[in-house]
Amino acid sequence: MSNQDRIVRILKAVSQSDDVPAAEESLFEGGYLDSFALPDVVSALEAEFGVKIPDSDLNPRKFETIAKIEQYLAARKA
């Protein structure tokens, strides 16, 4: 399973929806996530990818789209 697939799986679980946003589509503007769901996404990403996301990185723009999440995680694990 690709990293993008793993991210999509998390988003589906948190949003409790089978809708799959495009990689560059805003998760917020597209209505896939509300503001209160984002902390759950971050926690799930930490568990799934085995990374610790520090508070200083909790900038919503870094988690705006699937592509940005994938880029962030790649940089975090590098």
Add this chain to the structure above:
Amino acid sequence: MTSIAAFGSWLPARVVTNAELAAQLDCTPEWILDVSGIEERRYAAADEDVVTMGVAAARDCLERARCAASDVRLLIVSSGSAAQRFPGPASAVAARLGLGETPAIDVPVASAGSLFGMVLAAQLAPAAGPVLVVAAEKMSGSIVLEPAHKATSILFGDGAGACLIREGPGVLRIVNWQIGSDGAFAADLRLPLTGPIEMNGRSVIMQASRKMPRAITEVLTRGGIAPAGVAVFLMHQANQNLMNRVAKSVGAPPDRFYSNICRYGNTSSASMLIAAAEWAGSTELNGGESVCFAAFGAGFHWGALLAAAE
């Protein structure tokens, strides 16, 4: 032993319903309730300000504590919505309370200001004597009732709270506390010199969702108290959805988180003490119950304080 002797509060008479705001903000009353948990809030009258509201809450507190104003040795006033840059409201509140030359200091910290004031008071009271902490906010003067600003305009209300902290027995013995600040996100929630409140809601929620549970867990761990063993959590009433999230993260039953946000909205730094005053006025304590205060707000500043019933 340093204790909270009593709480006090004061709220303006004017009730502003979601229906009244929705008509001006191009939204529905149901949407406001869904995103915030707020049904109505209070707006101060033109002749009511941070000082008048703070004085009223302070008098209520002193009366409940059976403490004369002349016995207060230090006044701390928290407000993020005072009418002028300086002097802050503390000296005017002190003068109207008849505190004479008693020192009066301002804590211009929105939202978490009352918690920071309580922590300062807990450390100063053993040396200085009784410390009166007042938090007063006129947030209605900091919002714009236009559709473009509805995300923030629906949230806020006006009011004031107070507590008296002194050495010796009281209603609640202060056990420990944890406070913190992180200026890296200072621009994400601010009230500029001109214009309305500016808030990056997602950033606020993300940071608050982590920092508040962490502070609560820290004070509970140090106090040897399990989350489920806390009788009541008295939080800054920022947003019902945020309080629910904190309850989930901490692992405590949501009904232990006292909430009056549906009636008063977010009164910034005043909200935690208004909630505390309401809770204290409607609760019979047996002794030994743990009470946890928590707040998060602009700065960012945040923290938690653990207390126990005498």
